[in-house]
Amino acid sequence: YANLYMKCWDSEPEKRPRLYEILTELEKLSKEIKILSVINIKHSV
Structure with missing residues (x-):
């Protein structure tokens, strides 16, 4: 999730997914x- 979040906030819009x-x-x-x-x-059972 963190990787996706970082990609979405890339400073270069064309690099955003x-x-x-x-x-x-x-x-x-x-x-x-x-x-x-x-x-x-x-595993808990």
């Missing part, structure tokens, strides 16, 4: 979080 790139990255992060949540639940 496009909306579709942001959405793709957020979807990827969401999937990773869900996977980690499932792993944590399995």
Whole structure:
């Protein structure tokens, strides 16, 4: 998330990600979080 945040605030606007790139990255992060949540639940049982 921090990398995406930094890219969005790049001082050079042309280096900032496009909306579709942001959405793709957020979807990827969401999937990773869900996977980690499932792993944590399995280990706590």
